[in-house]
Amino acid sequence: MSRPHDMGGRFGDGAVIPEPETPVFHIDWHPRALALTLACGALGKWNIDVSRHARESLSPTDYARFSYYEKWMAGLADLLAETGLVSREELSGQAPVQSGTSDRMLTADRVAGVLATGGPADRPSDIAQQFAPGDAVITRRKNGNRLVDGGHTRLPAYAAGARGRILRFHGTHILPDSSAHHLGDAAEPLYAVAFPASELWTHPEHPGDEVVLDLWQSYLEVAP
Structure with missing residues (x-):
């Protein structure tokens, strides 16, 4: 598979134009896309690495034409369908959504705590450290x-x-x-x-x- 997302250091994509930090979101649906991604992630059906790979697995044509949050939503739609949380018919509006995950719903009052806690990725390992600073x-x-x-x-x-x-x-x-x-x-x-x-x-x-x-x-x- 080609890796259209691996753009770091690549020539020909134009200059990187820094944007001001405010406003954080430029279009009104962007914060909703972030909220939906966080809420679905809280259901525990995938981890951050799985979600990254879902975005990377978009077709090269779609990856090139989608905006940042469009990539997020496309990857999320694929994950929802793959895990059976939502059917493709439900996603397309051809069938009513019948979710059975309400007990794990991320409510507004829990968001700050969930974000503050984060998802630490340090784990014990049997693999010995091979290198030291300066090597x-x-x-x-x-x-x-x-x-x-x-x-x-x-x-x-x-x-x-x-x-x-x-x-x-x-x-x-x-x-x-x-x-x-x-x-x-x-x-x-x-x-x-x-x-x-x-x-x-x-x-x-x-x-x-x-x-x-x-x-x-x-x-x-x-x-x-």
């Missing part, structure tokens, strides 16, 4: 998911095969490559890795700049 590493030359063909991964294409140094050890955390496909937590060591801009791009505007990525141990190898 030179190189990322896998191919950034694809090793468990699932075309699957979710947090190693961006622009950093594949790049040489960097370990900046910090974060502990052991859920591996998204596994979690996104209901294969279990598969927790492993997670590191902050610093890469010189000159290592990532042929003609960086500021060669001395660094890009810091949080990367799992299975993405990394000892640099020669």
Whole structure:
């Protein structure tokens, strides 16, 4: 599967235009899209990695033409249908919605607490820490998911095969490559890795700049 969402460092998509932080939402349906995504996520049928993969799995044509929140809603619709929470007939308005999940409904009074609690991804792991701050590493030359063909991964294409140094050890955390496909937590060591801009791009505007990525141990190898 192609990866139309993996756009970091790619040329030809135009300049990145920073937007002011206010207003947070630009169209009146955007906050409703966020609220619906949070409410459905609270039903416990999927995790954040599964939801990310759902958006990434949109057809390349749709991914390119959809706005940010349109991607969210399209991915959510697919998840609702896949988990049986809502049928495709219900989604299209051809049948009345008959939900059996009212006992897990995220009510307005619970939203602040749920958001404040968050969803920590640190987990115990039997995999030993291999690297320490200052160690030179190189990322896998191919950034694809090793468990699932075309699957979710947090190693961006622009950093594949790049040489960097370990900046910090974060502990052991859920591996998204596994979690996104209901294969279990598969927790492993997670590191902050610093890469010189000159290592990532042929003609960086500021060669001395660094890009810091949080990367799992299975993405990394000892640099020669």
